[in-house]
Amino acid sequence: MEITFYKYQGTGNDFVMIDDRTEVFPEGNLALVQRLCDRKFGIGADGLILIRNKEGYDFEMVYFNADGSQSMCGNGARCAVAFSKYLGIISDQTHFMAIDGPHEAKVSDQEIELGMSPVTSLANAGQDFFVDTGSPHHVRFVEDVDSYAVVQEGASIRNAEMYQPNGTNVNFVTPIAADEIHVRTYERGVEDETLSCGTGVTACALVYGYQNELHEVKIKTPGGNLKVRFSENAAGSFQNIRLIGPAEQVYQGKININH
Numbered sequence: 001m002e003i004t005f006y007k008y009q010g011t012g013n014d015f016v017m018i019d020d021r022t023e024v025f026p027e028g029n030l031a032l033v034q035r036l037c038d039r040k041f042g043i044g045a046d047g048l049i050l051i052r053n054k055e056g057y058d059f060e061m062v063y064f065n066a067d068g069s070q071s072m073c074g075n076g077a078r079c080a081v082a083f084s085k086y087l088g089i090i091s092d093q094t095h096f097m098a099i100d101g102p103h104e105a106k107v108s109d110q111e112i113e114l115g116m117s118p119v120t121s122l123a124n125a126g127q128d129f130f131v132d133t134g135s136p137h138h139v140r141f142v143e144d145v146d147s148y149a150v151v152q153e154g155a156s157i158r159n160a161e162m163y164q165p166n167g168t169n170v171n172f173v174t175p176i177a178a179d180e181i182h183v184r185t186y187e188r189g190v191e192d193e194t195l196s197c198g199t200g201v202t203a204c205a206l207v208y209g210y211q212n213e214l215h216e217v218k219i220k221t222p223g224g225n226l227k228v229r230f231s232e233n234a235a236g237s238f239q240n241i242r243l244i245g246p247a248e249q250v251y252q253g254k255i256n257i258n259h
């Protein structure tokens with residue numbers, strides 16, 4: 001069966017997007033998800049996203065990492081909002097469902113402002129931090145993230161005993177201005193560094209903002225620039241979290257999913 005797919009990227013985090021409101025995509029076929037995300041034998045992407053109908057919401061996004069595992073994806077959600085506008089499902093505001101619950105988002109001509117789930121705690125993890133922003137994130141501050149061994153150290157932490165059996169995403173952070181950080185991320189389920197990670201930069205911004213009494217943090221990633229805005233109610237508890245940045249359709253294509 002031939003299907004149409006759309007390739008999107010949000011600050012270099014890239015996704016195969018499928019309008020699956022007719023629910024023809026075999027979502028249980030993880031080998032198919034892996035093949036479509038394979039950068040040699042398939043389309044190539046960090047993840048794959050199905051857009052489906054959901055009673056009471058504009059749509060539901062079903063996210064798969066490249067290895068077929070599932071989690072919340074912030075950049076993917078921003079791309080899902082842009083894709084849903086392209087499909088005519090929404091105009092400039094939306095209320096949609098994802099694996100970690102309902103989300104609001106706003107579309108402007110240049111960027112998507114995505115409401116993230118509230119965060120109730122920033123935890124210490126040895127000398128580092130752990131935050132769940134809809135997906136799990138280990139956050140380590142380093143002297144110079146540009147020269148840091150992100151893949152080697154990231155894989156080691158991702159597979160550490162303390163994070164078994166599900167593992168975690170791993171973010172390395174260097175402050176570059178009073179209100180700006182540089183972040184590189186090793187992503188669970190991609191099992192490599194990605195050019196940016198939306199739930200990851202959100203986790204890093206919350207930790208940095210908490211340490212520096214900020215409520216808006218700019219983030220530089222290898223794939224582009226993002227902003228995170230939030231309010232804090234009790235110490236280490238955050239709400240009204242917004243992940244803000246661009247999302248772009250790169251191309252569309254057709255592919256046979258039966259072979």
Ligand SMILES: N[C@H](CCC[C@H](N)C(=O)O)C(=O)O
Pocket residue numbers: 013046065069070071072073074075076135136169187188189190196197198199200
């Ligand atoms: N790899 C993550 C999910 C995708 C996160 C990232 N692409 C984002 O933008 O949030 C995990 O398994 O928890």
